[in-house]
Amino acid sequence: xSIFNILNQSRFVGTTPVSQPKTDSRLKxxxxxxxxxxxxxxKPHMIEYQVDLNDCGMMVLDALIKIKNEQDSTLAFxxxxxxxxxxxxxxxxxxxxxxxxxCPIDQNASKKTKIYPLPHMYxxxxxxxxxxxxxxxxxxxxxxxxxxxxxxVGEQQFYQSVQDRAKLDGLYECILCxxxxxxxxxxxxNMDKYLGPAVLLQSYRWIIDSRDEYATERIDxxxxxxxxxxxxxxxxxxxxxxxxxxxxxxxxxxxxxxSGMWKMPEKNLSLAPAKNYPESI
Amino acid sequence: MTSANLFRGGYRSLNTIIxxxxxxxxxxxxxxxxxxxxxxxxxxxxxxxxxxxxxMNQILRSVTSVHPHRSPLxxxxxxxxxxxxxxxxxxxxxxxxxxxxxxxxAVTDYLLAAALVVHANxxxxxxxxxxxxxxxxxxxxxxxxYTASIVAFIGLCYFNYTDVGLSKAIKKIWSL
Numbered sequence: 001x002s003i004f005n006i007l008n009q010s011r012f013v014g015t016t017p018v019s020q021p022k023t024d025s026r027l028k029x030x031x032x033x034x035x036x037x038x039x040x041x042x043k044p045h046m047i048e049y050q051v052d053l054n055d056c057g058m059m060v061l062d063a064l065i066k067i068k069n070e071q072d073s074t075l076a077f078x079x080x081x082x083x084x085x086x087x088x089x090x091x092x093x094x095x096x097x098x099x100x101x102x103c104p105i106d107q108n109a110s111k112k113t114k115i116y117p118l119p120h121m122y123x124x125x126x127x128x129x130x131x132x133x134x135x136x137x138x139x140x141x142x143x144x145x146x147x148x149x150x151x152x153v154g155e156q157q158f159y160q161s162v163q164d165r166a167k168l169d170g171l172y173e174c175i176l177c178x179x180x181x182x183x184x185x186x187x188x189x190n191m192d193k194y195l196g197p198a199v200l201l202q203s204y205r206w207i208i209d210s211r212d213e214y215a216t217e218r219i220d221x222x223x224x225x226x227x228x229x230x231x232x233x234x235x236x237x238x239x240x241x242x243x244x245x246x247x248x249x250x251x252x253x254x255x256x257x258x259s260g261m262w263k264m265p266e267k268n269l270s271l272a273p274a275k276n277y278p279e280s281i
Numbered sequence: 282m283t284s285a286n287l288f289r290g291g292y293r294s295l296n297t298i299i300x301x302x303x304x305x306x307x308x309x310x311x312x313x314x315x316x317x318x319x320x321x322x323x324x325x326x327x328x329x330x331x332x333x334x335x336x337m338n339q340i341l342r343s344v345t346s347v348h349p350h351r352s353p354l355x356x357x358x359x360x361x362x363x364x365x366x367x368x369x370x371x372x373x374x375x376x377x378x379x380x381x382x383x384x385x386x387a388v389t390d391y392l393l394a395a396a397l398v399v400h401a402n403x404x405x406x407x408x409x410x411x412x413x414x415x416x417x418x419x420x421x422x423x424x425x426x427y428t429a430s431i432v433a434f435i436g437l438c439y440f441n442y443t444d445v446g447l448s449k450a451i452k453k454i455w456s457l
Contacts (some may be wrong), residue, residue: 188412192433193354224354225410232407258361 087177180237197237197247
């Protein structure tokens with residue numbers, strides 16, 4: 001029994017907690033835009049919160065969640081994946097539109113971090129913008145594969161070569177966070193009629209998809225003064241994209257196709273693999 | 282913004298925001314029509330302590346061209362070609378300005394006058410479309426701008442005809 005006891009207790013030898021040295025707290029100020037429309041008479045205002053950086057994750061979203069958990073549970077913001085793929089937490093941090101979950105907190109505790117909602121958007125509450133119109137614009141470009149002949153779901157495959165698939169790189173990764181569109185001054189002044197960089201990037205993604213047959217019609221739907229031509233290559237969109245995409249380039253390609261001086265993208269409508277597959281890869 | 286519940290300043294009661302796609306039109310040309318406010322609906326007041334209406338003096342004045350009577354986007358068949366010609370004229374000016382200053386001929390003077398006026402006209406057209414919103418005000422301002430362009434062109438042609446010519450006049454600035 002005694003040797004049994006020793007063996008049993010030896011399990012716990014390495015588990016005694018080592019006392020950590022007491023570190024000073026590094027307090028950082030977060031100045032956050034607040035507005036609650038259900039409170040009569042309240043105007044938008046800034047509230048300052050202090051967060052101990054030694055007790056907080058690296059990203060601005062970590063600080064926001066910490067503030068909501070510990071200091072002010074009325075703070076409203078969107079978040080979901082916390083890894084920069086869902087596009088929920090897009091907001092204006094220190095003047096730039098980014099995702100809060102991938103924006104590192106500036107570790108200089110003497111500087112204030114200013115958090116605003118996406119610029120020039122109607123606000124539902126605090127940092128939550130109303131993206132209804134943004135998504136309605138996205139829906140209006142018909143962001144799905146369209147074929148002229150009937151598609152028998154599950155019976156056919158639309159083959160795409162490796163080269164054709166490579167054309168979609170830099171376009172399909174868009175997470176519709178709206179950082180680019182809400183950074184575009186043209187979108188600020190004309191958001192009702194100008195589609196904005198995010199939606200135009202996605203429309204280009206479908207125009208050059210080799211499996212989509214409606215490229216001419218997609219381009220033709222933009223033949224007016226506003227949908228595309230409010231873009232004046234300000235380039236704010238490319239600067240702020242948190243996924244590193246280039247909406248301005250996609251818009252330029254759309255303009256090239258609309259001018260009629262460049263060939264429409266080549267399509268490959270085959271339903272069978274190439275004859276020399278897999279050597280064709 | 283969805284058409285229903287669009288109060289003048291864009292405030293929408295929280296009740297309606299929960300069903301965001303309820304009033305979106307799916308036709309491409311009709312997307313701008315979502316801005317037309319139909320019936321302004323307020324959510325039922327939950328209790329006497331929380332008011333979900335925003336009083337008039339708090340309503341944000343709409344700064345975008347949210348217009349109650351917007352029609353679907355007017356199609357411009359030649360928008361693409363027009364854009365292309367704008368770029369060609371800009372490139373032409375790049376060659377024409379130093380070229381006409383060097384050559385100092387009457388032909389290049391008239392070409393320069395025409396290209397400058399046309400380039401400035403199309404440029405101002407874009408700017409006015411960008412910043413002047415509404416139904417009639419853009420037309421008024423565009424009309425003024427077109428008048429100014431025509432007057433400028435007539436003035437430049439007159440100057441070319443009666444005076445030293447555009448290129449010589451530009452060169453004279455340096456001798457001031």
